[in-house]
Each structure stands twice: as structure tokens, then as C-alpha cells.
Amino acid sequence: MEETDVKRGDRVNNLASAEEKERYVKSIFSTIAKRYDVLNTLLSFGLHHHWKKFAVKLANLSPGDTALDICSGTGDLAILLSKKVGSRGKVVALDFCQEMLKLAQEKIKAAGIINCNFVYGNAEELKFPAESFNAVTVGFGMRNVAHIDKVFREIHRVLKPNGKAICLEFSHPTSPIFRTLYDFYSFKILPRIGGFISRKSDAYFYLPNSIREFPSQDELKIIMEKAGFGEARYCNLTGGIVAIHLGIKS
Numbered sequence: 155m156e157e158t159d160v161k162r163g164d165r166v167n168n169l170a171s172a173e174e175k176e177r178y179v180k181s182i183f184s185t186i187a188k189r190y191d192v193l194n195t196l197l198s199f200g201l202h203h204h205w206k207k208f209a210v211k212l213a214n215l216s217p218g219d220t221a222l223d224i225c226s227g228t229g230d231l232a233i234l235l236s237k238k239v240g241s242r243g244k245v246v247a248l249d250f251c252q253e254m255l256k257l258a259q260e261k262i263k264a265a266g267i268i269n270c271n272f273v274y275g276n277a278e279e280l281k282f283p284a285e286s287f288n289a290v291t292v293g294f295g296m297r298n299v300a301h302i303d304k305v306f307r308e309i310h311r312v313l314k315p316n317g318k319a320i321c322l323e324f325s326h327p328t329s330p331i332f333r334t335l336y337d338f339y340s341f342k343i344l345p346r347i348g349g350f351i352s353r354k355s356d357a358y359f360y361l362p363n364s365i366r367e368f369p370s371q372d373e374l375k376i377i378m379e380k381a382g383f384g385e386a387r388y389c390n391l392t393g394g395i396v397a398i399h400l401g402i403k404s
């Protein structure tokens with residue numbers, strides 16, 4: 155009998171432990187790594203480039219600054235950050251999936267960028283001293299970590315005073331009509347296109363389910379504030395399909 159979409163969604167959402175979620179997430183990204191960029195562009199109609207540019211603009215970096223991009227994947231944000239901080243600055247791209255990091259390294263080399271280092275590591279336990287970075291970004295990664303609060307506490311620790319935390323993530327559309335259309339697209343169309351092209355159908359069933367499970371814009375703001383960011387703020391992009399949360403370390 156054919157497995158239903160709901161059953162597949164349940165299977166990926168009901169991962170019993172943090173270790174199980176980490177193993178699952180790593181296996182998904184290692185399998186889809188080679189097709190990740192093309193699918194991102196296809197399934198977001200190219201919008202992810204605009205969302206990422208806007209996120210980096212909010213980081214408000216200057217030449218010579220240092221930035222960390224966690225859950226860096228194939229390195230899109232790291233590339234944009236590297237251009238902002240220039241040759242006197244430094245960017246670190248961190249991920250726990252070797253296959254994604256390898257692609258990031260190739261892309262960054264092809265872009266002629268020399269101020270970016272790559273670190274294999276877990277966003278929940280950053281191996282950097284306190285107050286190391288002017289900005290920490292995370293793009294479409296927070297949804298995948300096992301403990302969001304822990305990651306924000308780590309981001310807060312490694313930021314310099316006045317440093318900025320930028321979290322770009324899929325979120326919850328604000329208009330009910332738009333949400334219904336978006337749900338149809340993300341639960342019915344996206345998994346089929348994504349599954350067909352990536353040959354990993356689970357991955358693109360996991361995506362809409364993980365978005366639905368992810369805290370709302372206001373809930374995420376509170377999580378950031380509890381992690382130490384005095385007054386976190388957010389803005390919705392594309393009707394709330396995506397939200398960017400900004401926290402400044404006081």
C-alpha cells in the first residue's frame with residue numbers, strides 16, 4: 155500500500171531524541187547536497203537569493219569585521235558575508251554535513267573568495283571563544299537543529315558586544331488565504347518536484363513538516379530574548395513564508 159503524505163510527515167516529525175534528529179538531518183543533507191542549490195532556486199522561484207541578500211544587509215557589517223555563518227550548507231550566506239567584510243575581514247562557515255561543506259568550499263573558491271574558513275562542527279556547541287564575531291547568521295538551519303534555545307545561547311556567547319544575530323528561516327504566512335495556498339504548494343507540489351529531482355522523497359516531505367512544526371514568528375522572538383537578546387525583532391518576507399529575526403547583544 156502507498157504510504158500517505160501524512161504518515162511520511164509523522165515519521166519525520168516524531169524523531170524520538172535529539173541524536174535521532176541530528177542523524178536524520180545529516181543523512182538528508184548528505185543525500186541531497188549535490189542537488190540542493192538547483193532545487194532551492196527552483197522551489198523558491200529564485201527568491202532565496204533575495205531573502206539571503208536582505209539578511210546579510212541587516213547584519214550591517216563593515217570591512218574588516220568578522221562573521222560566522224552556522225548551518226552554512228553550500229555557503230550562500232558565507233559568500234555574501236565575505237564580500238561585505240572584504241579582504242581585511244574574516245568569515246567562518248560552519249556545518250555538520252561534510253558533503254554540504256565540500257560544495258561550499260568549491261563555490262567559495264570559484265568565487266575567488268579568500269577570507270572564508272570552513273569548520274566542521276555542531277551549531278549547538280560552537281568551538282569559538284566568547285565575543286569572537288561581529289555577526290552570526292543562520293539561514294534555513296534553525297529549523298533543523300535539535301535545540302533552538304541552545305543554539306541561540308551559543309550565538310549570543312560568541313558575539314561581540316553590539317554584535318548581531320540574524321536568523322533567516324521559513325515561517326508562517328500571516329494571511330489565512332495565502333497560508334492555504336502555501337500549504338497546498340508545500341505539502342502537495344514541492345515534495346513531488348523535490349523528491350523527483352533529488353531522488354530522496356523523504357527530504358522534501360520533511361521540509362513542509364519541519365516548517366509547520368517550527369515556532370511562530372513571535373514564539374521565536376521570545377526564544378531569542380530568553381537566550382540573552384534583550385529586544386529581538388523580526389520582519390516577514392513574502393507574506394511570512396520567510397521571517398528574519400534580528401537580535402543585538404547588549
Ligand SMILES: C[S@@+](CC[C@H](N)C(=O)[O-])C[C@H]1O[C@@H](n2cnc3c(N)ncnc32)[C@H](O)[C@@H]1O
Pocket residue numbers: 179180183224225226227228229230231248249250251254275276277278292293294295298299300
Ligand atoms: C537547509 S540547509 C541551509 C543551508 C544554507 N544556510 C542556506 O541558506 O542555503 C541546512 C543546513 O544546516 C545544517 N545543520 C543542521 N543542523 C546542524 C547543526 N546542529 N550543526 C551544524 N549544521 C547543521 C545541515 O547540514 C544543512 O547543511
